[in-house]
Amino acid sequence: MPNIKELNDFTTQVRRDIIRMVHKVNSGHPGGSLGCAEFFVSLYQDILDTKDGFDMDGIGEDLFFLSNGHISPVYYSVLARSGYFPVEELNTFRLLNTRLQGHPTTHEGLPGVRIASGSLGQGMSVAIGAAQAKKLNNDDHLVYSLHGDGELQEGQNWEAIMYASAKKVDNLISTIDLNQQQIDGSTDDVLPMGSLRAKFEAFGWLVIDIEKGNDIEAILKGMAEAKSLTGNGKPVCVLLHTIMGNGIDFMMHTHAWHGKAPNDEQLATGLAQNPETLGDY
């Protein structure tokens, strides 16, 4: 059993990384990043079965694909602090010549990233392809993916959702970051999507909810349940109920910090709410 306190401390440091990265270049997406911090920490510190080092093919290990690439700050922080590249490189986020592009890419060869994302709606198809390659390779490891809830407004997702169940892609766990926010407001204001559970189930997926998507114990328990559902002829969907901006009080429960950087004073406030644990980069 992982040490929950250690994972919580890890998450606190990740929150510091996120707002420091975004503050430095006065751009980037802190809200969704903070909302998924516990999920990423759980994934890379406990859930994923990965090999040492990094190779593109990822045969013999679990794979993760980030479809909503704008939450790159949390991805980069957790990848760096999980050993994929030097933590100091977080200093280069969004700067000229960086491997840490605004949205994740394979183009600069950043270890840990296997597909470019940012233009929304494409990641589930890629994850399905990787999952089908695993089956061809007789590789019984799993493929995980993460998608924004607003991102499901892109039609390609529904092509992919229909395909994954029809073709029994049952080595795939796709998680939806259900923060109910998108750039122009709440998802219910912009384009209400009704019950995602009902939609995924109607498309033939197994669905579980993680109601406390910012609680590491709840995430570990829920993802273990998701994993137990794999291999049964159906893809698995996790509806991860998160709070956008979680862990920094003035950023929580609003879409206002989707793509906005904190100023100096706001940064200081945010950092004070999340004391240094693993050491700043």
Place this chain on the structure above:
Amino acid sequence: MKTYTYTEKKDTRSGFGAGLAELGRTNPNVVALCADLIGSLKMNEFIDENPERFFQIGIAEANMMGIAAGLTIGGKIPFTGTFANFSTGRVYDQIRQSIAYSGKNVKICASHAGLTLGEDGATHQILEDIGLMKMLPGMVVINPCDYNQTKAATIAIADYEGPVYLRFGRPSVPIFTPADQKFEIGKAIQLTEGTDVTIVATGHLVWEALEASKVLNEAGISAEVINIHTIKPLDDKAILDSVEKTGCIVTAEEHNHLGGLGESVARVLAQHKPTPQEFVATNDTFGESGTPAQLMEKYGLNANAIVKAVNKVINRK
């Protein structure tokens, strides 16, 4: 003058099907995907022999491009199959982000390119695909001329690491390239030697260029015909060496003059050796219904049109 004849006509898409079938037997990493057009793409043989390596995606081209990108992660070499229109414009952003920018080893195989799919009309014809695909950084663009060359190109691209757009068509056209000719990506093939004009053609227009060269020869005009099967990377040297001799050039393609082979050639010439050039291509227009021959005549994409263009460009020397 070297002359070319043929004993058989076949569709280039069948060359793709035959090449894919051979890859199925020789390269265990090759996988194929199709968006509900197996028969049109002639993929049956591969599927019959390798059912576990075939993915029927359904009518969902965007999903197909993403799945193809994902299949490369794990070492597969995916060949996607659908019409050229649905292989490019419909899924441009999926190709751009998940395949080209991500540097994935996907082979986008596109049938029914250009006007010659005929009666289905402009919704299914595409005259913009070469331009769309050549603009993507790192994308190789190939448009072979006959059955044999399409088969050879299909086999060759499996050994090339990186994204490729392979364009072919529906109508039966003369088979005139040798069945054993090795396909070299980016290496133009000089078909006839000439001194008065260079004709560089791609795809179905290569045979038309050879037909034109016969007519021109009878009129005392010596045409050097070059088969540019690879539009990107372009064989700059073959083009420059030829115009050094001839002093003028005609480009011929089943594509819009905006964004096609002709513009790529014009760029090379403008940079290295400004040379009079005429374009045999469509003029910023959509196609329409009709037989392939009717359409090629109406839109000026046949041997007659090439002869006219040659006469015009020679007068500009």
